[in-house]
Amino acid sequence: MALRFLVIEGNTRNARQAHKAAYGLMPSESYAAVLGEIEADILCDLAFPADEGANLPDASGLESYDGIVLTGSHLNIYDATPDILRQIDLMRAIYASRTPSFGSCWGLQVAAVAAGGDVRKNPLGREIGFARRLTPTETGRAHPLLSGRPASYDAPAIHLDLVTTTPADATVLSTNALSAVQAAEITMSGGTFWGVQYHPEFSLGELAVILARRTEMLVGEGFCRTPEEAASYIADLNTLHAEPTRFDLAWRHGLDEEVLLPERRTREIRNFLEHRVKPGKSAKGRA
Template sequence: MALRFLVVEGNTRGARQAHKENYGLTPSESYAEVIRSIAEDAVCDIAFPADEGANLPDAAGLESYDGIVLTGSHLNIYDRTPEILSQIELMRSVYASRTPSFGSCWGLQVAAVAAEGDVRQNPFGREVGIARKLTLTEAGRSHPLLGGRPASYDAPAIHLDMVTALPEDSIVLASNAVSPVQAAEIRKDGGVFWGVQYHPEFSLSELASLLRRRTDILVREGFCRTEEEALAYADDLAALDRDPARFDLAWRHGIDAEVLEPQRRTREIRNFIEHKVRTEKSARGRA
């Protein structure tokens, strides 16, 4: 029987359309493709909780899914606008449904706030391009979410905000010098969420597409000296995605197999599907 996933798009309509115009897919469509590349039996629905009047599933509807995945977003959760509040409420329903859930970046932040945690702007600034030296905690070394990851690894990332206070029933699984919560498990109302602050779903090509639309930020915040330099960096990432054997580019930007090889880069999503979604499907009598 097919695995049924709900992919929850964190962006507003304008932001996801801009992503599609530049990359060819919205973030949720891209995420769904990654899920299907890992689990050929996966069927993915997409929800848009940031849209006014969106028809969202209730707890009973959420229970019908085998797994729920939350994408990243351009929003800042501490703004508490209607499109943000609707996503927090949806995540509370996800917990109540007890359906296994996973999220990247914004997904982790929504899951934390929905369980009474907190998110603020990172005082160390933006983490962009590649998150470096992500390090497993003692709990992370034995947690199935990070199974197969080395003790220290890199991953695609782009975020300004970070989880500053985790809910009571949570476990930090990985951290680095930029963000103390880079991977975590959060439990609430019988539901379990696994999430990461980085983006294991991003290919270098998708990351390059995002960076091309943020060259002003890269220059303003000191990552690059000029817009041309920022575009050149994005072009290098896209070229490396097309040809991972480009040792010159991998060496120049310090990008290793944990990012270059899709099976390694998407490790957390694979582990979520294998160790949480399929296991829970069987336990719930859906196999």
């Protein structure tokens, strides 16, 4: 029987349409496509809680899903605008539904704030392109979310904000020099969320599209010296997306199979499916 998923898009309408114009898919559509590549027998609904008047599932609707995932977003959660507060309220309802949930970047931030944590701008600056030298904590090394990850790994990432205060019932699973909370498990109201600050769902092609729309940022914040340098970096990512065996480019940018191979780059999503979603669906079937 097919797995039923709800993919919750964190972006406003204009932001997700801009992404679709550049990439061909909204972030939520892209996330759903990744889920479909991992598990063929899967059905995904999309939700847009940033939109005023959006048709969102009620408590019974949330409980009917086998899994829920939350995408990234261009929003800053500390702005506390109505489009943000609706997402925090929805996350609290997801916890109460006890449906297995997972989130990337913004998804982790929403889950943390909904459970009583805090998110602020990173005083060390933006993490963009790749989160480097991610290191599982002692608990993370044995946690199923990070099963298969080595002692140090990289992952696609783009964020300025980070979780600065973890909720009362939260366990940090991975960290690095730029963010103390790179992966975590959070429990509230009987529900459990797994999340990461990075983006295991991003292909190198999608990451390249995102960075191409942020060339001014890359230059302005000192990641690249000129627009031409940024364009060269983005071109290399596109080449690696098409030809992951290009050892010369992988060496030049310090990338290994944890990033280059889809089955390893998406490890946390796969672990969520295997360790949370499928056992939960099986338990529902027995009930």
